[in-house]
């Protein structure tokens with residue numbers, strides 16, 4: 001057994017041309033515009049598997065541009081966007097080990113159909129599926145689903161709680177372990193006495209049905225979460241097995257990590273039941289100077305206006321409408337508090353609106369940013385892990401697949417040489433990869449487990 005804590009790696013990605021640095025889609029080497037080609041994704045996941053990544057993580061949203069439409073479509077600001085889930089079974093066929101985490105929002109899905117899709121993918125990937133649960137707040141998404149306006153922040157998390165509760169019952173309780181025998185000689189596929197209807201009459205969802213699918217290897221997909229508001233962290237501490245956090249400093253990140261682990265204990269879980277990931281934007285080259293030049297070259301493509309539009313899309317706040325000299329601390333968002341609190345409660349001092357604009361235009365939604373040699377990047381990764389207690393990183397793109405190819409070629413061998421990262425895949429399912437061999441199903445202390453038997 002390696003004596004150093006092994007780090008976990010994911011790639012943060014999306015089925016749309018632009019992500020993280022708006023405008024960079026236009027860089028001549030960036031192939032992200034090929035997001036609609038299956039071959040593009042096949043090449044990417046095979047590259048990730050070469051780099052022994054744990055998973056590829058697909059962000060997703062039903063929001064569409066409802067402000068500055070001309071800019072949004074011209075610069076491909078999170079639009080057009082394809083459904084990431086539809087690529088997954090093909091990508092599973094092109095890989096053996098890489099896992100897939102896909103975002104789906106309880107704000108818009110229905111538990112029955114949603115559970116069917118995830119169980120189907122858990123079967124087809126042989127347990128390589130995770131679900132990123134988001135409490136999405138886009139008003140444009142609400143309108144697309146025939147609702148006048150989005151629910152409040154509190155109500156969305158309440159709705160997500162209810163959604164998870166029904167989903168757990170479908171995944172864990174509807175079909176007993178012995179329900180399926182597939183005995184051809186006796187002409188007996190499954191035993192109706194061991195398959196149970198789930199009846200639910202809640203505030204947001206109503207359903208009476210047995211789960212459509214027979215149990216898959218993990219039953220419940222590995223639960224991920226990415227909202228870091230007070231409410232979001234409590235939700236994550238109760239349900240999530242993987243959490244995606246971002247913070248401006250190690251001190252701020254450690255505070256969030258400690259808070260989540262303490263909350264997990266209050267929910268009857270173990271602190272190590274949750275793997276915590278930070279976003280990581282890494283530009284690697286043979287010398288620090290070359291890496292910094294590469295970063296400056298990429299940054300030159302960034303569109304400030306498009307960046308500010310993404311801030312609006314995620315928070316409902318148009319920063320350009322605010323007084324640039326006013327302090328930012330009283331600003332609140334019903335949509336995504338993670339992205340306002342980053343500049344309020346997690347900031348080291350009070351910022352003006354102008355400072356927020358400048359910082360956001362440079363970093364957008366990126367996590368830790370490093371440009372340097374492989375050794376420098378590995379040093380930083382080690383120190384963030386040691387000093388904050390996180391378990392791994394979600395790599396963020398600049399150009400595709402270049403950012404990933406450089407990381408796999410230069411940083412991965414450095415991490416392996418330090419004994420920090422796997423050299424071979426050892427486990428089959430995503431849950432085992434995160435928590436250890438044999439741990440294919442949710443542990444007894446998870447809230448879903450109470451529905452078993």
Ligand SMILES: Cc1cc2nc3c(=O)[nH]c(=O)nc-3n(C[C@H](O)[C@H](O)[C@H](O)COP(=O)(O)O)c2cc1C
Nearest residue numbers: 059060061134135136226227228229232336337338
């Ligand atoms: C790193 C990160 C990634 C996210 N990815 C998505 C996403 O793909 N789709 C989405 O609708 N929301 C996404 N969100 C939004 C949150 O998951 C969350 O639902 C929203 O921000 C509201 O919760 P909050 O106020 O706790 O942040 C993301 C947030 C963060 C911090």
